[in-house]
Amino acid sequence: MVLKKNITPVLFGILLMFSFVSVAQTTKIEGRVVEQSNNQPLAYATVMLADKDTNKPISGTTTTEEGTFVLETETNNYYIKVSFIGFVTKDIRDFQVKNNSINLGTITLAEDAAQLDEVVVQAEVSRTQFKLDKRVFNVGKDISSTGMSALDVLNNVPSVNVNIEGAISLRGSSGVQVLINGKPSILTEDGGALGSITADMIESIEVITNPSAKYDAEGTSGIINIIIKKEERKGLNGSVSLNTGEPDNHSVGISLNRRSEKFNLFTQLGLGRRSYLRDSENINRNLETVTTLFNTGTDYRNEKFYNITLGTDYYLTPNDVFTLSGNFAYEVEDQPSNYNFQLFDEADALVSEWNRSEATDATNPKWQYELVYKKDFTDHEDHDLLLSATGNSFSKDQNSLFDDVTVSGEDRDAQQRTRTDFAEDNFTFKLDYMKPFSEQWSIETGAQYVMTDVSNDYEVEDWINGEFVTDTGLTNIFNYDQKVLGAYFSAAYEGEKWGLKGGLRLEQTDLKTLLETTNDANDQNYTNLFPSVHTSYKFSEAVSLQAGYSKRVYRPRMWDLNPFFNIRNSFSIRQGNPELQPEFTDSYEVTTILDIGKTSLNFGVYHRFTTDMIERITFLSEDNVSTTRPENIGTNSTVGIEFNTKYTPINWLTFNVDFNYNSFDREGTFESEVFDFKGDQWTSKLMAKFKLPANIDFEATGNYESEYKTLQGENDDIAFLDLGLRKKILNGKGVFSLGVRDAFASRYFKSFTAQGNSTNYTESTRGRFVTLGFSYGFGKGEAMEYSGGRRR
Template sequence: MIYGLKPIALLSFLVFLSVCSYGQEIRLHGKVVDANDKTALEFANVALLNPSDSSLVTGGMTDINGGFDFNASEGQYIFRVGFIGFLEFFESVNLGDKKNFNFGTISLAPDAQNLDEVVVEGVTSMFESDIDKRTYNVENSIVAEGATASQLLSTLPSIQVDEEGGITMRGSGNILIYINGRPSNLSGDDAESILSQFPANSIKSVELITNPSSRYDATGVGGIINIVLKKNENLGFNGQVNASIGTREKYQAGINLNYGTEKANFYASYNWQNRWQRENGFGNRSTSLPDFSPTLEQVQDGYEKEKTNLIRAGVDYSVTENSTLGVYFQGNFDDEVEYAQIDQDNLSLTGSLDSSFVRINNELSKSSNYEGGINYTWNVDTLGQKLYTSFSYAYDDRSQVEFYDQEFFTSEGASDPSKMLTQINDRPRTSTLFVAQLDYEKPIGKNGSIETGLKSTLGNWLWSQQFSQGDESNQFVPTPVDTLTDSYDFTQNVYAAYFTFKNKAGKFGYQLGLRGELTDQLGETVRKNESIPDNYFNLFPSTFFSYTLAPENELTLNYTRRISRPRIWDLAPIYRVRDQYNLSIGNPYLKPEFTDSYEFGYMKGWERYLLNATVYHRFSTDVETRITTLTDDNVAIQSRENADTRASTGFELINQIQISNNFDATLTGNFFYSKINASNVEGRDLSNENFSWTLSLLGNILVPKWFSVQVQGNYRGPIILPQGQIEPQATLTVGMRKDLFNNKATISLNVSDIFNTRKFKITTEDPRFTQYREFQRESRIGTLSFTYRFGGFKEKGAERSRREGGDDMGDDF
């Protein structure tokens, strides 16, 4: 590990070197922000007026960071800052004979009076685009009411969620999932089972970061999805309650409370889910293995019943005018019952029945996840210099027991008791996750800024399994099976440091960044008494360039390098028994996958139309992929291997159209070519390539004074695998919403997957077998939801706009 300390020391030196001051040469400059949440206000109007008649002398507009910079002659002026929907700020100034003036930060307060007097009905856009991410304000999502976080993600453009829990963005997997900007250690067999523990009504927004810069974790070659949970920050006591009921026993309820003062904001929420969901599947496998029927046909029918309780509470306290201390706690509790009946028929060449099995699966699981954290933000000055630090700790505990009863039937349908099986699989799991980080931001010169920081992510996962089987030899009393019983203890610690510099010269902007990450991990097995260490240090550069052709008309070019570290369920060398014909196992020797990502984009905005086009290319090495091997005993074993390379080249086009004040639509198309080279795996040439595409439409229609309608549809083309492909899929969801009681309440109705087409289908081809499999969780669901909001909703600092810091030049009005 010593070899990695020098690069870390170098990056740490850059971190502390960055606090040095730099000279500034400006004329009139400052920054305009929202007084409530301190976000920058782009396109705010900044002007100097003639005191005698209030005529305009000179001025300008704020940039994307809320900054302004312009020249003016000596004299007496009225300084005015304005923005639609906010109270204007005025100040009498005397420029005198000074050459440089700093107005500091101008905080504009929302004009609540005007908003009350003038009510403009129109659709509310869900989509916002920024230089490094896209944000979907899912509070406005009608089609996701009453759904889970996983189901919510599947409604968003660029994202696909398959029925096995796999999440892809722009056709690429290995997505990093954040909850409130932090990784999560919630337990589950896949991302879908983890995300299902969060109801969609607890989510405020979803951020898609397709090509993250060096300030983000380098993990996640396909990008980052950050799920932001709701947290109100209004003054006084206020909140909301919500409840929903769905077809076939799906219930959800929640409450969000907030109490805000000028010094502190207290918030708490509770969300409850009780969902019953059907599951069914079908599979067909053909083989030429001797002594076995050439065709195996499987039909699965079952259900999952899940109860979740999500509790969140916290406080943000203003220690001083410029610093805030935050403390939070979160508890997530999950209780699941799963049942499945699997009918397996062995068929002859003519299609007649040779023999069959009937397998009954019952699964009981419970999990508890606790997370707490503290953060501190210090706004060093009014120019944007800021220090942020946070610490969080999470503990997860999961118990899971699976019970299997299997019967054998002859071709005549007679039961053979000698081939009966009774199995019990006990799979307890625990994990801990500690995250500590320190971030520093400082403006440099007129348009520049630096960001730098340190971060440690320390995780441990302990997965165990005791598999027992009862048959005729032990009087059907389940006895532990050594080859299927094991424990895997995995520790992974990642230490990171980063530095970015951002600047703008005229129409040209750029951001350069470098991140270093030292990974120290160890996997240990009990049965074979193996210790598998892996330590490595990597640098991850990032570059972002932009050129403004005109207002709302911009070209962008960027490059990043990223990593995908294998996850615990990919590594654990423990056999998971689906049935006697299908097993899966992790690979503790998996190597990390590295990706170089390139993007070239063009953005053009008109009054009612926004065009965002991106050409991208990704090249990955040591690609983690699933491989299925058929043994001589006709058992299919799915494992993970590192394929040599994968290349993806594509074109994404986002069209956001404001057809009228009452109708908008976002149409997203992604067209890409993928090629995977897996000729290195098991001495077989498993390379594959194809052209595919995804299409997504999100439309919002408002019927004034009545209700609003939302329509969401998407299509995903085939996704290639070394041994076949995941087949295409299409869905359509429709919802409607109406506000009640002077907009204090909302009632909504939606139907997801109207045509019941959301099925996961996969085709696998191998010299030893051909397999087709499909699986579907219940997706055509009708949901009725109700939300009621209460309290004053008085905004912080709404009394007046104000100026903080900067030079003393006069009196504000």
Template sequence: MKKILLISIVITGLTFQLYAQPAPAPGAAGNPPATFPGVVKGKIVEAGTKTPMEYANVAIYSQQDSSIVGGIMTQADGSFQIKNVPPGNYYLQANFIGYEKHTLPGISINRSGSVADIGTLELKPASKELEGVDVVADKARVEFKLDRRVVNVSQEISAAGGSAVDALANTPSVDVDIEGNVSVRGSSDFTVLIDGKPSVLDGSDALKQIPASDIERIEVITNPSAKYDPEGVAGIINVVMKKHIKGSFSGVANLSASNTNKTRGDLTLNYRNDKWTFMLGGDFQNMVFSGERNVHQELYNADTTTVINSVGNMDRTWKGKGVRGGIDYHISDKTTLSMSGRVGDYTFQRNSLSTQHTYDNFGTDNYIFEDNTSARKGNYWNSDFTYSHNFNKDGHKLIATFYASGRQGPDNEYQIRYPSDANGNPIDQNPDKIRTVEASNDNEYRLKADYTLPVNDENKFEAGYQGRVNRESEDYLFENFDYTSDSWVNNPNFSSAFDFSRDIHALYAIWSHSTKSFSWQTGLRAEYTKREMDHTASSDPYIIDRVDWFPSVHLSQKFGRDIELQSSYSRRISRPRGWDLEPFPSYMDPYNIRVGNPALEPEYTDSYELSVLKRIKKSFISLEGYYRRTNNLITRIQELHSDGIIYHTRANMNSDQSLGSELMANLDLYPWLRIIASGTVFYYRLEGSVNGESVDRNSTNFNSRLTADVKFTPTTRFQLMSIYRGPSVSAQGEYNGMAFANASLKQELFNKKLSATLQVRDIFGTMKRSGTSYGDGFKTDFEFKREPRVFQLTLSYIINNYRSKSRNGGGQEGGGDDMGSEY
């Protein structure tokens, strides 16, 4: 951490010292007449659609010797300004990956420092005829921006027919386990945004519901600025959906199926004219993932050792369907009203059949056949209204958004326990039956306003407000089946009701300064939080009434055109969910009970990053270092009580820290071969105690990825991906390492209107999750394996030359349209 801070301070100090050097007086003896540098500015759009092109490269060259004088990438609205251009004659070149280079001669800057406004340049797609086949250059699969990395999902053919989770599986800094749970640099606490707006569902659940075929790109922001909601220790994952088009009417349809009961489909239609843009889409999925589980548990209570072995199968099902729509009305060239919404349903279900063998050192020996089903299901909706206005001055704008969402539905669980023989055959036709129903109703409302004012060519001021209102209610019903009355009977020991409210009001301010080679940004966000709870098990409301401060700093230093050094700092927060706070016990099985902790407080993380990026023609190599420390850590705790039951809860007991580095190479070795490789090494340390015993732990972890992308022909493409995930530790256990590989083959047909992608996942059957957890009086070894060698075919059909708007949004600090109202 000290090294990161030192480097940042040195860079800043050297830059300011450079600009502080006095200059000789113009016109003094021996000095030539004063000259002043000028500015070259303009705007880059896509030919035909007039869509602004963000991140297009613009460079100025001397007319005399073709030496480069300056360069820059365009902003979210396609605009650019190249400053400090000496007097002289120049020509300009603008280009973007997949588009033809545009050269504009005849640019002059006079001695008085004039401004050369070239107006609007149009870039055409870089296509050419090759033996009757249309060839278009590819974008990089992963791109690095000032504050984020961008995953271009269209380049990840292994994600075809899958969800956003599959698109993220081969992304640096992101891990996906066998159950589809996503973590960013080891933490599953992150915020999911969809087009810059919050998702109705949380974390991995939200990503599992989004078809990869509907996604334009995914932005992983590990160190957001003060402009963003600080919720989520690991940062933000923003999913940018396809929505804009080329021409008046177009669309795309996708359908996929596998050999193992997995189907998914979606349809997106668009219409646009000069004033209006309409979008309508729908999707469905029914994905079943089969697997095996093996758990060995030992309980130590006085002189009794109880062993529980559980072996069986487990199926996980992700189901859902939804309809979405959106309207943009362009009141004028500077003002737009937008409205969008989505309604749908979701189901996350787990079915398991297993045989449980329990014995101890005093002669107990019995077998139980278990048939368990748990399901989280419900309906959801969300809508947003956005007003955008651009003032006369470039970059001067106001964006205001109102967002509302809700979800309702039960979480159900059924457990049937048959006494059985050693082969799992039931010997009692009146098994123990338990069912639970947790009915929930969750609504959220947000209001956000963002104001941006360019003070001058080098400085920019941003400020805004965000209000959040959460209301959540839950009723938990626990029932046993009574054979005497042949009915379900409520068990009051485990039934409860819970109401939760949380209001958050935030203000932020950001100041940015940018020159030709150096830029910095500093911001501060203040948040006021009020939280209250009402639970049948407690009369204490456990109120939180506090103000938190969240500073952020970003620095960037360019060395020529090919090397860039970046560093940043931000403070993050992770607030406990209502589920974590419920003080009433929830039944898991005869040996496990979960209890929430209403006294839980938020955990806070200080995050530092330092990175260097080297561009080599179309390739690049990046090296990132990061340090993250979390205080007031919310820790999962397992306690064995005298009744022989393990109680699962959470508490603010510890702190942890991660120090790591990540090396990534994106290498275009040949026109037909691209290699993407990354490796992460990080040191993890956990500090604290559980039940009075120290849990100080540390580990050195290593993860790596390797992807080979091969073009056999302009319309045939093969991709092989391999991932290794090293061992890691937790407060009460360890996780073993694993490795797996996937392969994909994509064929485009009928002038690229139809594409077919064949995939095989987990080629060698090595993907699994295993490890050990332990504590005072217990030890558990576990292994979960997912079905290997899953074959899946995905068909995609383009309607009327569908093209998504691919460069808008995701700019520096969320300056683009897609992230203009980010939370």
């Protein structure tokens, strides 16, 4: 195979890189960090070596789930600093070196009730930090997400929901921008593509419901920023994992990392195969002709994948770091489907029945590359300069054959063939600068330029008189070219009790789309200002208050604008709208944080007002074909409340609760039809974690999403349960894990739409997913519970 020939020299290159890293005489430092109040281990506490003369960091690590740590150094003029958010930092200057080894034993940290800059809700493994303009969900090893994707992890983050189709919403709104390491990515353009990021790869997830001027104005309901781990333990570290699951889900992953004083070299390899299936049912009723069309079926996505990531950090000086990394992934897809159609007349008599089958194959190469320079100035730890250039590309070569076979009644025999050549390139250039003038005052400024270039060559052919003939009405090339230039400035004051941050962002957008065959062009050029204000006040040790305002924009994506569609189900069609305009949102929120003993409660009230609201409208033709496309329709005003908490009644049981409720008022008109209506919706999540004997952990997460009105109908409620079990062996180096998503196969998506003289009912489900895995960490690596997905 060509692939094997290509991988062999890559592996040789990896080993060659590692061989260049020099190994000097080192001192080994180890110990264990626990809470002073209950002697429980502190997972993910920071252990840092600092220079005695300058107090600058030399190196560091974090503790394991058992509170233990090991690090090495080649220097000798240092002291040891142990810290964890919410606890008093401890400096250790008195220690003995024996045989190039330091054993610090058990280190106790006391809780710090006087910390004023943030409040931490400390979960058993995962935890949430509340900062001035965002919340940071630090991802632990939540068992139900083991072997699952970033979409599953997101579904466990407070305020975030992911529906059965992979669509992400924040506080019930789908206008959310998803970033990876603070930058746009190919993987975030399509929710399903986030399945290539696995749970073990994620360090933290930032939920920014009111982004400051530093961030892109894109995303009307806010920003979700996925921070990917980058291993930095010194020496050679690695991890290997094997996973299997049902439906068909098998993978192997290897991670290697080598760190010295000057270099950090890292690589990940993964390969595997997986299958997704979806059962669906559609009922189209034409009330004018009194006919009904039923169609039921199953479509599959069978995928083989191969990937490699290579990168290095080079420390030019302790304060100047260059990072160069690249990722290549290759997917081979097979997408069969089969649908049965039945047409009934006004007397419910069967008029005709036919089957429509599909055979689709596709190949998807993906590239991403990044160069980053970071400068840490010596006068203050937060005085930073960051320059980055990122490029990514994705292409798809897909061919499909559709075959309609008559079962009874009217002759429906037909064949269609489609071809898709898709290519997308994204380039992002970014500069960020932060300058503190004192412990209270600081500024941030920077600029960003994003270029997106997409071409979608789509052809449909019909079998006519013994040959395939191009359907010119459905065949075209759609080009999409968007450039966004942004610049921002913000200033912040953070005192002992009160903080204030204000900023302004300017963005200029240049968008061009073109349908080549018809020569239909749509050019948009607009410039907007996006202000933001955030403030916080600490009334007492137990009560803090945060408030914020920001203006946001949602720019239609390529698939929102492209008028052509997949004809898998030729009676249920989704297409884009080239004339679609951006929508703008003013967002306000006030959040109260109550710190009651070891329990922290987060209660918030928010309001969003959106103009040029984008809604999907469904039309049903006389021949029972339902077509859905986006349109700009009026305004939407949303008022909501949100509640999050974590409670540990006993040391082996922890509960995490997340609740969100909002009501909305829609006003709008489309083609002389009034779409004014009011409604509400709510979601809740309850996670229970149990520490069992024999080093076994068990976790159950229940989810509920209420029914809610839509522009033309309503969506049903959804309830589902995720389960997980984990067993550690070999002092935590090895981990067996079992995960069950949607344990009762109850995660159905159901919607009802009424438009004019027609109605449409849709129901779909993906069913239960079960995964079983084993992972093992070697060197100083940990078992990473890696399912073989692409690492970014």
